[in-house]
Amino acid sequence: MKKYRWQILAVLLVTFGVMLLASGCGGGGSADTVKVGVILPLTGDQAMFGTMEKNSFEMAYEELKAAGKTKVGDKEIQLLFEDDQGKQDVAKSATEKLVNQNKVAMLSGGYSSACSNVIAGSAQNMNMPFLVVTGSSDDITKSGWQYVFRGTAAPASKYTVSFWNMVDEGVVKLNNVALIVENTDFGKSSADGFRDDCAKRGINIVFDQSYEHGAIDFKPMLANMKSTNPDMIFAVSYVMDAAMIVKQMKELDFSTELFVGGGAGYTMPEFKDNSGDASEYIASTTLWVPNVAVPGAGEYFENYKNKYGKEPDYHGAQAYATMYVIADALSRANDFTSTEIQKALKETDVMTVMGPIKFEDWEGYTNQNKPNTYVVQWQKGELEVIWPEDVKSTDYVYPVPKWNER
Amino acid sequence: MTKRNLLMTIAFILVAVLIPVFIKAPYQMHILILVIIWAIIGTSWNLLGGYAGQVSFGHAAFFGVGAYAAGLLTFHYGISPWWGMLLGPVAAAVVSLPIGVICFRLRGPYFALAMLALGEIFRIVFLNIEAVTNGAKGILIMPEITSKMIYYYIALGALGLTLAVTYLIVNSKIGYYLVSIREDQDAATSLGIPTTLYKNLALIPSAFFTGLAGAFYTNYVAFIDPNIVFNLTNVSVMVILVVMLGGVATTWGPTVGAGIYILLGEVFRTTLGSANVLIFGVLVCVIILFVPNGIVGELSMLKQLVSRRKASVSGGI
Secondary structure (H helix, E strand, O other), X not given: OOOOHHHHHHHHHHHHHHHHHHXXXXXXXXXXXXXXXXXXXXXXXXXXXXXXXXXXXXXXXXXXXXXXXXXXXXXXXXXXXXXXXXXXXXXXXHHHHHHHHOOXXXXXXXXXXXHHHXXXXXXXXXXXXXXXXXXXXXXXXXXXXXXXXXXXXXXXXXXXXXXXXXXXXXXXXXXXXXXEEEOOHHHHHHHHHHHHHHHHHOOEEEEEEEEOOOOOOOHHHHHHHHHHOXXXXXXXXXXXXXXXXXXXXXXXXXXXXXXXXXXXXXXXXXXXXXXXXXXXXXXXXXXXXXXXXXXXXXXXXXXXXXXXXOOOOHHHHHHHHHHHHHHHHHHHOOOOOHHHHHHHHHOOEXXXXXXXXXXXXXXXXXXXXXXXXXXXXXXXXXXXXXXXXXXXXXXOOOOOOOHHHO | OOHHHHHHHXXXXXXXXXXXXXXXXXXXXXXXXXXXXXXXXXXXHHHHHHHOOOOOOOHHHHHHHHHHHHHHHHHHHOOOHHHHHHHHHHHHHHHHHHHHHHHOXXXXXXXXXXXXXXHHHHHHHHHHOHHHHOHHHOEEOOOOOOOHHHHHHHHHHHHHHHHHHHHHHHOOHHHHHHHHHHHOXXXXXXXXXXXXXXXXXXXXXXXXXHHHHHHHHHHHXXXXXXXXXXXXXXXXXXXXXXHHHHOOOOOOHHHHHHHHHHHHHHHHHHHOHHXXXXXXXXXXXXXXXXXXXXXXXXHHHHHHHHHHHHHHHHHHO
């Protein structure tokens, strides 16, 4: 080993040298393509979501290609994926590379709020159209940035629109609610929106606490909450925490009339797997479900499952729908300068698996699609849509039976 | 400084100043700016960890305080975050004082452990005092300057200042005291060196310049949240890797280390797809195995190697 170590080192150095040169020559490219840069977390702890979105982008691209829709004018759309590792300075590097080195016509992607914020800021600075896929921080479309668009993702404080509709229709009656959220941008923004909505309707918040993402023991918090005797719990958590919370509620025999999750963890198939029968009757807000009455939604779900062997959730649908929005906007753009693409995006009015997408200015938001939200509930191990009334797949169960009466 | 070293330094400064004249592409400029940010943090860490031998696992605390000093000025008072370049370093130095005063009186791993805790404490505190810091939602600023060249020269100026101050400290009486403390604290004490005082004299500038890098980071990247700037692995541990790679207790080591670390990381990310982090980790292991004293630290060995090669070739003929 010792004898060869310098040879090994030399080989390594030469390899890296070649790679360095290769990456430096990444620019240019042929004149008959119009490039779209997509920045997603493909490694790191958000890779599970990033990979699902990348797969969905590619699936949508292949379908569009088969239909001849990737040819816009005399040019072919080309997707360039970049990994942001879930880190925001890497996201900035990726943005700089795509815009200045690869000369993309527009940007898309953005999973975490932090990375989406950085990409959006840089894109606006360089007048580069950026279509957000998932990043949900309210600020992204509240900064008045003309080049930043958000179609398939709702601002975090608007995930609950459908649920409040359920309350306003008198279906759910609330006096005292408890609120627990994870201490992240998404959790905090959701909580802010929820508090405002409660205040408007005169609903008391009897318990309001955030917890560190990745906590294990929720029992002290749940025991405190139980003593405040809430009618309903609203919780925002990722998968592992979500399963832990409902399991420990069952162990404490702590029942409420309703438990509503704020998207993220509570709709994932892993949530059901990890929490077992404790997931029964847990409701959640969501942006998309496969059995919703929108054309193409079910087909997307089935095709994805067949192709990649896993079930997609709303994150995948966001990416899939975004690809269709991009193809539509580029097909309407007069040329591929950033101002023309910006104009085309602004005029978008297209039907996708996420419902209709339009970029409008409302309530202080700029270029923000008015989101379609749904309320879902786990019933007999299946995620069923219970609200809005016209797209429901089954009836709601409310108030839910107590743990010891099931 | 020998004549040769002086020439090398002048050449390096000339190259660094002239780079933007030749490289105008914003992407390459961006990478260079990141290199400079890490070079500043590395050089600061090196003063404390390399020369004085006081290993810190929590430089993220100083980095984050500097970053938030700049961010909060804009967030609360609407003052340009560039003023944070003045406030940030001072705030970081103030934060470092009590830690040094308490921990440096003790022997053993207390300073390292206290710093590890400090970084995490700051992260959790900044996450939770939302009224002041906006918590996990972070602080988003809209930068006034868009030209990369301006950022480059500001960062380069900050790095120059950091390197110059570190060089002066290391080559003054303080520097010799620090090395003596690192090598044998008992001997240093018996010679009458007030060890606690001198360790603090290394910590304060180290925190100061790390805070400077943090404040610049806010200005440049334009978004910060506590999980990013107080991150244990992505800031505190990364700076140690940068210094180890370049060469501990060498003037140019951290700068060289930052250059290699950032450039290779970016090359891997853009060429290797999903395996990039894994391969990067393997590479770091390989470098630590082959050049344990860092690139700059092993320069003489590398030179020897080259000359030996030549000798053996000529001998073989």
